[in-house]
Amino acid sequence: MTLLAKNFFKRQLLTSKISVFLATMFSVLIIGLLGLLAINYNALQESLKESISFNLAISDSVQELETQQLIKSLSLIDGVKTVTYISKSESAKNLINNLGEDFLSILGENPLKNIIELNYHASHIETVNIKDQIHKFQLYDQIDDVAYDEEIIFLLEKNFKKLGIIFMSISAFFFVIAFILINSNIRLAIYSKRFIIKTMQLVGATKTFIQKPFLITTLISAIIACLTGSMLLIIIFFIAVDKFPEIHSFMSFNQLLYILLISSSINLGISFFSTWICVRKYLNLKTDQLYK
Numbered sequence: 392m393t394l395l396a397k398n399f400f401k402r403q404l405l406t407s408k409i410s411v412f413l414a415t416m417f418s419v420l421i422i423g424l425l426g427l428l429a430i431n432y433n434a435l436q437e438s439l440k441e442s443i444s445f446n447l448a449i450s451d452s453v454q455e456l457e458t459q460q461l462i463k464s465l466s467l468i469d470g471v472k473t474v475t476y477i478s479k480s481e482s483a484k485n486l487i488n489n490l491g492e493d494f495l496s497i498l499g500e501n502p503l504k505n506i507i508e509l510n511y512h513a514s515h516i517e518t519v520n521i522k523d524q525i526h527k528f529q530l531y532d533q534i535d536d537v538a539y540d541e542e543i544i545f546l547l548e549k550n551f552k553k554l555g556i557i558f559m560s561i562s563a564f565f566f567v568i569a570f571i572l573i574n575s576n577i578r579l580a581i582y583s584k585r586f587i588i589k590t591m592q593l594v595g596a597t598k599t600f601i602q603k604p605f606l607i608t609t610l611i612s613a614i615i616a617c618l619t620g621s622m623l624l625i626i627i628f629f630i631a632v633d634k635f636p637e638i639h640s641f642m643s644f645n646q647l648l649y650i651l652l653i654s655s656s657i658n659l660g661i662s663f664f665s666t667w668i669c670v671r672k673y674l675n676l677k678t679d680q681l682y683k
Contacts, residue, residue, distance in 0.1 A: 408576075408580060408612065410576040411572075411576040411577055411580065411609075411613075411616075412612055412615070412616045414569055414572035414576065415569075415573055415612075415613050415616035415617060415620070415658050416616040416617070416620040416623075417569070417620065418565075418566075418572075418573065418620070418654075418658050419616070419617050419620030419621060419624070419651070419654045419655055419658055420623050420624050421565045421569070422565065422566060422569070422657065422658075423620070423621070423650050423651050423654040424624060424627070425565065426562075426650040426653065426654060427628075427642060427646060427650050429559075429562065430650070431642050431646070436513075437513035438513075440511075440513040441472060441510055441512065441513045442510070443510065443511065443539065444508050444509065444510050444539065445508070445509045445510075445524070445528065445537060445539045446506050446507075446508055446509075446537070446538040446539065447465075447506065447507040447508075447509065447528055447531075447534045447536075447537055448504040448505075448506055448534065448535045448536040448537070448538070449461070449504060449505040449506065449507060449533055449534065449535065450504075450532075450534070450535045451504065451505075453505075453533045457533060458476065458505065458507075458533070461507065461531065461534075462474050462507060465507065465509055468509075470512050470514075470515025471509060471510070471511055472510045472511055472512045473508075473509070473510045474507060474508070474509050475507070475508040475509075475510075476505070476506075476507055476508075477506045477507075477508060478505050479503040479504055479505050479506075482503045482506060504535065521539065525537045525539070569658070570661055573658070573661050573665060574661065574665045577609065577662065577665040577666055577669060578665070578669050581605065581666065581669040581670055581673065582669075584605075585673045588601055588670060588673045588674060589673065589674075592674055598674050601670065601674065602666075602667065602670045602674075605666050605670050606663060606666055606667060606670075609662050609663065609665075609666040610659065610662065610663060612662075613658060613659050613662035613663075614659065617654075617655035617658055617659065620654075620655075621654075621655060624647070624651065625647065625651075628644070
């Protein structure tokens with residue numbers, strides 16, 4: 392019976408140590424990821440605003456000289472950042488690459504139109520009335536149709552502030568959960584050694600001497616967990632940058648290191664003070680109180 396109880400507590404202790412390690416690791420990973428997004432929130436918002444493009448379909452009857460004059464005219468509009476001309480042959484190549492099939496060989500001719508893609512500066516896009524601007528574009532004789540990214544505009548107009556609040560709420564929620572998990576599992580690990588703590592105290596060991604090995608063990612485990620979480624986030628960052636190079640325009644590796652340093656410091660602080668408080672608690676208890 393004694394052996395079964397001893398094995399049970401050993402398993403509980405091992406589970407507790409693993410839980411502390413995983414909680415710390417995922418805390419660094421999640422807080423680091425959310426922190427990186429938080430400090431780039433405005434940059435992300437500006438990037439989304441400037442990604443809104445108005446695609447102006449040019450009439451087939453318009454000559455090249457007229458198209459060039461139209462491009463110059465559009466580039467003079469207040470707040471316009473870029474005006475890009477995309478020929479219908481270039482559009483066809485892009486569509487073929489996306490579809491993986493040569494639709495021109497089936498249709499026999501290119502049904503696409505020459506397009507002028509227009510983007511505004513982020514500071515100006517908020518002041519633009521989308522419907523009025525589309526109406527102004529349609530007044531040009533050279534323009535047959537106007538298309539725009541309605542989903543991004545809807546996101547910016549209706550949901551971006553809500554997304555910011557939700558984002559901050561999620562960050563706070565994960566931080567609280569990480570704190571509870573780390574603190575509760577450290578308390579459980581130290582609880583299993585409460586008799587050892589009190590025995591060392593009874594034979595004359597000082598409180599500092601008793602606390603030291605617990606603090607060192609906890610910090611070593613927390614440092615390894617923080618390094619593991621940091622490495623995972625760095626790998627995720629480089630994979631994301633490789634897949635989406637535009638991320639590098641507003642997220643830098645230096646920012647990532649800065650966030651990881653803060654996140655790791657927070658988690659090391661939680662581990663250190665949780666251990667210090669828990670060990671101190673059992674040192675201050677009377678022997679008969681250990682059984683409660």
